[in-house]
Amino acid sequence: MSSAVLRRIEPADERPRQSLSDIGDRSGHLGVEIADMAGLIGDLAALGHQQTAQARAAVAAARDMNTTHAELAAAMDSARHSANLTRTTLSESAGTVSSTIATTIEKIERLGSGAIALKDSIQSVATTIDRVEKASAAIQDIAQETQLLALNASVEAARAGDAGRGFAIIAATVKRLADQIRPLSIDNQRNLNELMRTLDSVLGEAGQNAETAQAAIAESNKARQTGTALETLIGTAERLTADIDAMARSVDKSAQCYESLRNGLKHLVASVKLGDAKLTEAEARVESILGISEDFILFIAESGIETPDTPIIALCQETAQRIGAMFEQAVARGDITMADLFDENYRAVEGSDPLQHMTRFVALTDRILPEIQEPILGADPRIAFCAAVDRNGYLPTHNLVYSQPQGSDPVWNSANCRNRRIFNDRTGLSAGRSTKPFLLQTYRRDMGGGNFVLMKDASAPITVRGRHWGGFRIGFKV
Template sequence: MISSSTAGFSPHSSPSLALANPLQGGGRSGWRGLGVAAALFLPLALLLLGLHWQAEGLRQALLDPKLAPALRTATEDLLGLLAWGGWLAILAQVVGLVTGLAWWRRRVQRPLEEMTGIFADLSQGRGNLAQELPLAAGQELSALAGNYNGFARKLREIIGKVRNMSVSIAIESAKSAKQVKDSAALAKEQGVLAQSVLAASTEATSAIDNVNRNTQAINASTRDNLDRARGSLADMRAINLKVQGIGDRLSNFSTTVVGLSNNSESIKQIVQLIKGISDQTNLLALNAAIEAARAGEAGRGFAVVADEVRHLAEKVNTATDEISQKITGMIDLVQKTTRETAEINQDATHTREVIDKSAQQFAGMVRDFEHTGAQLDEITSAVEQLSATNLRVYEAVQKTHELSSGVAKLLDGSTRSSADLSQATEQAQELLAQFVLGKGAFDTVVAQVEKARDAMRATIEAMLAQGMNVFDRNYQPIAGTKPQKFRTAYDEAFARQLQPAYDALVNDIRGGTYALCTDENGYAPTHNAKFSQPVTGNYEKDLLASRDKRMFNDPTGLRSAKNTHPFLLQTYSRDTGEILNDLSMPIHVGGRHWGCLRVGFDPSTLLER
């Protein structure tokens, strides 16, 4: 017997045990009724047994031949009365039994049959938990009905909470799936970048090694050139000293030549003096010869002397002319030598200046070579450090690439797990939806969508009856549309006849976002008015506002389109970034699966409190 304190549902109680004996609790009156019937039946049965025993005794007495005729006649009359009494008792028993059975059926069996029907529906997963057993006054099983009603209310509460939990799980699963998808995309991008960096690092390593080798070769060559430059600088300085010595000697030689030129001028002057003397002597000799000729014979000897003196003067004059010519030529040569010596001295001075300048430049070049060598040493050291650092970077990038690949694999596993969790949640929601709670957002939305689906199915069947090919799968691409749009034989008819119903359904459902019919391939011939705007050519704008005549063949869209169960509730991330619930119901037209009605709404719509 279940007391009132145990009539409610507890997680640790067993509904099957609580309802196993339909005569417990409220069924006591049923047993009491059967007891009354049994109490009425038992005395009659004993009476019949006693009458039968008495009749048998009388029949045995009638077999006695000594029995008096009068007594025999009285005994036979008594047996007749007993027979009629027995039949009357049997009739009374039958009437009582029928009356008891009728009472049993009305009081016990019929309520039990109602309960059995409810329990049968529940056991087959199509129960209406909103249905409660009536608590009629005087009903024998009212306590059992009350216990069941309490159990049903508790079960409705539990199923409502489980639905909310499943919706919350589905929402978080969709968010997690979106985050995992975004993370996977970033991980893949990171992997690609890591691969690029790895390749670049490999190339950089090769380039750095090449630079290192070239730097070392340049450093060695620079050292050799530095040594040669130092030797050349020393040679140039030695040459400069020699050129300076040559210049000094040329200066001395120039001084000597100048002195020689001066002496030659002096000799020339002396020669000119001698020539003058010779000319005067010649003139005197001529005058003496003239005077000797005047003297006659007395001056003949003087004339001879004068003539000799004149001849001597002529010879001296001739010699003087030759000497003068020689000296003039020598002076010219000395002057030329002086000029050339001056030019040589000037060239030597210029050469010394050039060599000195070159020596200074060579000294600067040697210093530059030394500085370059020091820099090359630093560069070589830096390149070696860079090579070591790049090797560590290469190893780190390689490790990053391996980790990125591992993260990508883990995220792929997370994606599959999210998909499995989403599918399990959808299955749980489908199982829970088999029970009607009679109230709440879930039942309300399902009822609204089912009613709209039936009306739209009737419209599509009417189109089919009018000869329209609603099963046209020859999708004709519309040029210049991105995302791609398609035309079919029935898209304009759907836009005229079903788009108003789409918009009305979205307005009726709290948090409604979209409502549309898609064929089994995910093709949507039309959409809500706000999502059926003309194409602008702007991809981002058209993606949001021009969604009619598109093929929604993403996993969510295809599952909705191909689903043939009573309904499918999915939670997913839309291509516009929103997290939505998508409730779809299959549409069968002319006995064939045509597609589905999809309704999207805010997941909070189903989160009952």
């Protein structure tokens, strides 16, 4: 509505002024509804952004899974080929291996039996040699006795003279025979001793060979078990090949399912993205409508039409002027410089959650603002808070009830520790940066933990020596 139209709204038109007040009241309710709708659309837009990101992540995951399945399928094909090759090789080699093992076992057993028989034969030879050795010793003894006998016979023959001459010839012959036998017997004994030592050595080696042969025979029994194990291995390879074939079929089927899923997710992403774009557009439209509604309320107020919000707006404007004047007085007294009062170097408070900040003008606002802000809380039962913010939405000094020391619970901190924080949402920035006589906004106040309260926010600019410092805000219930 233009001012010219409002000027034509006279009592003479038989339209009571109350109707104009109703227009202001209804426009306020309209602003509330638009703000609520804007908040809901904002939530939907945020949800749309989140769903888009999740859908894209799901598509990427499906793509990665499809790639993984392709790699798995290739690995399964390779494993299947290897299993088939192993099964074929084992099957072809099983007969040869079994025959070779059987032949080897037979030879080992024959060698073992031969080694044991050889040991027994050597022991028999040793026994025979021992008997020969004893006989040789006996022959030596006989030869020695014969020599003595021949010597005695020679002596007796010499005593007998001519009568013992024939006997002497016999004795000499016997002596020659004994002399010939004795060296041969000694050589035979020496050869028998050497042969016995050789047989002892051979007998020791034969014993070791016999023990080795017995061990080989025992091991051959294990070789027979190896043949059985080989047959079992062939059966296992056949079952493994069958299992790999079944797994490969499942992998192929799963890969097809994931490909279908990925295509479906692509369509879902496109749909969600389109919905997200529409919600973003709707959010912008609602923000525009909300701005028009706020301008319309300002227009109504400037036209002199009283609404239920008029007293709070007036109180907000008066308080903003008072704070500006007190800031100017502080600068004039030298309590603070203009540079410090307009400090935008926000220093984060370590460990705070939600994040709090400090500036060079916090000490001043903590000293002078509570005595201005606290009484306003009782000026109207609808008022929930009031605070001064700078041009960037930074709120240095809040009401005492919202200025509690932070604890370990971020949700509790968000609702009860609202000082030293930057509220750079649409409402906070608009309140701090608006230079209009006043600004009446409707918004959803975030109380933390996903809880929102529908509020109205009246703000008026704070100026210091002609320079815009920020704005004073009064939040009140609709």
